[in-house]
Amino acid sequence: MRFIELFAGIGGFRYGLEQMGRLQQGVERPRRSRVIEGKGGKSQFDCVWANEWDKYASQIYRKQYGEICEQDIRTVDPSTIPKHDLICAGFPCQSFSIAGKRGGFEDTRGTLFFEIMRIARAKRTPYLLLENVKGLLSHDEGDTFQTILRTLDEFGYDVQWQVLNSKDFGVPQNRERVFIIGHLRGQPRPKVFPIGEADEVYTEPDGQVVHAIDSNYHKGWLDNQQRTMVLNQPKYGEYHTSDVADNMAGTGKSSQIKAVIGNSIRRLTPIECERLQGFPDNWTEGISDTQRYKCLGNAVTTNVIEAIGRQWINGL
Structure with missing residues (x-):
């Protein structure tokens, strides 16, 4: 499946989906070194284009994958984007976070959701995989999420969604995010949600997280x-x-x-x-460490994306 990443950050969607394809082929997920491109065979998900505006995140993405469209998404011409089957986008969450100002669609960053839809409509993208903070569901008494659902409906997408917590997918972090999957009417509905809890919460005392000391x-x-x-x-x-x-x-x-x-x-x-x-x-x-913390805080948890990708492929 060919996909593109919008608001790509440091490549969380790409790493998770492409790594899932390698795991399906029995290649163990690395914990201590980055994946070598192509190791373990071709993934069932293939990223063909990515966009990110932040220069530091773009620097990391380019280092890992060799290319990225470093440009304001509002100025991107859809005709320059390759043909694809899936749009992945963790659109900016500050506007929707309960911990923030809850500006939502009144904030200019809130309107970037519509940039996703501008590209999806122009390219007739069959599938969407979107991520946002859990607070999106309750923002403005639910009106913000209803606006998103209405927009997707108007653009011809049927929708499924679920709140998933990173702690249930192999990392020791309590991070709840809502994941939204849209598919154009007439396309097969991916049987992804609901996803149950992972085998167990990741617990490694004195282990993976804490002993990595610089x-x-x-x-x-x-x-x-x-x-x-x-x-x-x-x-x-x-x-x-x-x-x-x-x-x-x-x-x-x-x-x-x-x-x-x-x-x-x-x-x-x-x-x-x-x-x-x-x-x-x-x-x-x-x-810089400051930018590393920022980029990582804005990223999606790759283990969750792996699980979604696995369900997606198995459900086809």
């Missing part, structure tokens, strides 16, 4: 002391490594998620945050 951060704290991870303590409480981290936000503030080791506190490293989002280690290497 020498600039650990300052001799790595020993046999019990490790605890906290988010914005005391406002959001405290939890142990057998629990899950709270949601990463795309503000670029490194103070949001902390690790408590004995009596010492430090921020999570960029590598740890990459693991919270299901990316290989050092995926975002090459830009």
Whole structure:
């Protein structure tokens, strides 16, 4: 299936979908190094075009995949976009987040949803896979989501959606997002939702997340002391490594998620945050830590995208 990524960020949709194809062929998901393109055979999902405006995210995307259309989506001519079967887009969520100003469609970023539809209508794209914060469902007493559903209906799409939590898909992060799938009437309906919980919540005490310490951060704290991870303590409480981290936000503030080791506190490293989002280690290497945190906070959790892709292919 040929797809394009809008608001591509650092390539979360692409990594998840293409990695799913490799997993279907028995290639193990790497945890410590980036995927080598083409390893394990051709994926069942093939990204043919991507767009991103942020220069730092574009830098990472270009480093990983070699190409990206770095341009304001509002100025993109649909005729320049290759033929495709699927649009993937995690359209800007700040306008819809309960934690934010809840500006919604009054905010200019809110109207970028309609840029997705502008391209979908021009290209007659058969399928859409959209992602946003859970707060989209309740914003403006539900009117914002109803506007989206009405727009999709007017453009000829039938719709299914589900709220999925990253913690149920192999990463220790409590991150709820609504995923919307649209298909043009006359196209086969993909049997994707509902997706049940994964086999188990990802719990690796002293493991994958916490032990990835950069020498600039650990300052001799790595020993046999019990490790605890906290988010914005005391406002959001405290939890142990057998629990899950709270949601990463795309503000670029490194103070949001902390690790408590004995009596010492430090921020999570960029590598740890990459693991919270299901990316290989050092995926975002090459830009400042502030920009790495921001890019990762804005990304989709790749494990969730893998699960959606697997359901999609199995349901065809």
